[in-house]
Amino acid sequence: MQIFTLLPWADWLAVLWFFSGWIGYAWFARHYGVTRSSLLSTTNRYRHYWLLQATSRDPRVIDGVITQNLSSTPAFFSSTTIIIIGGLIALLGTTDKAAELVREIPFAVRTSVLIFDLKVLLMVGVFVYAFFRFSWSMRQYTFVALLIGSLPSPQEFEAGKFDREVFATRASRMVGLAAETFNDGLRAYYLSFALMAWFFSTIAFVLAxxxxxxILYNREFNSDVLGVLRE
Known part of the structure; x- marks a missing residue:
């Protein structure tokens, strides 16, 4: 309860602004991407092309290699996130020195050690969320490998025993879900930089x-990469 009295109302509004921006943008990107081309929806189309071609390949070694390469990125971020969380927890044990170091920065607002601990704990929470999203993305890619391994042979598709479109749609949707989950974790990384600005001032936190x-909006809906993929 002491935190509620020590933290100024402007900081609580800044924290509300931070989570509103995070949750609000995630909702916006998911629903706005349905009516307008986004990076995720556009790449989902290529994922469908890939899995549709996989139905006519035998053996499907290249598809397994692609899946393994795709899963390596969330695996890297998962291990990196654990290291970051460990560093932040270690920082909690030396907050006196860390807070004193921040106070020496000319434009940084001076805060108590308790408030500094709160900011560090919020950072820990952001990276814990990122870890769960990255690890779940890794798990989803294992499901993708399972779906690719269960694809019938090209001869069975040609004979009409199975529908290529059905299998390709199911597998591509799973890859898309894994990519979307990875985006959630990566978005947490981006927003952690905004949270870092809170150590300097509340205004910097809001602006960051x-x-x-x-930046997230421009990269998802107006980037040069999206323009190339839509051509």
Missing amino acids: TAVVVL
């Missing part, structure tokens, strides 16, 4: 949150 959300 808005800038990060704008």
Whole structure:
């Protein structure tokens, strides 16, 4: 309860702004991407092309290699996130020195050690969320490998025993879900930089949150990569 009295109302509003921007943008990107081409929806189309071609390949070694390469990125971020969480927890044991170091920065707002601990704990929470999303993305890619391994032979598809489109749609949707889950974790990484600005000032925290959300929007809906993929 002491935290509620020590933390100014402006900081609580900044925290509310941070989570509103995070959750609000995630909702916006998911629903706005249905009506307008986004990076995720556009790449989902290529995922469907890939799995549709996989139905006519035998053996499907290349598809297994692609799946393994795709799963290596969330695996790397998962292990990296654990290291970051460990470093932040270790920082909690030396918050006196860390808070003193921040106070020496000319434009940084001076806060108590208790408030500094709160900011570090919020950072820990952000990276814990990122770890769960990255690890779940890894798990989903194992399901993708399972779906690819269960694809019938090209001869069975040609004979009409199975529908290529059905199998390709199911597998591509699973790859898309894994990619979307990975995006959630990566979005947490982006927003952690906005949270870092809170160690300096509340205004910097608010502005950094808005800038990060704008960057996420531009990369998802207005990037050069999206323009190339839509051509």
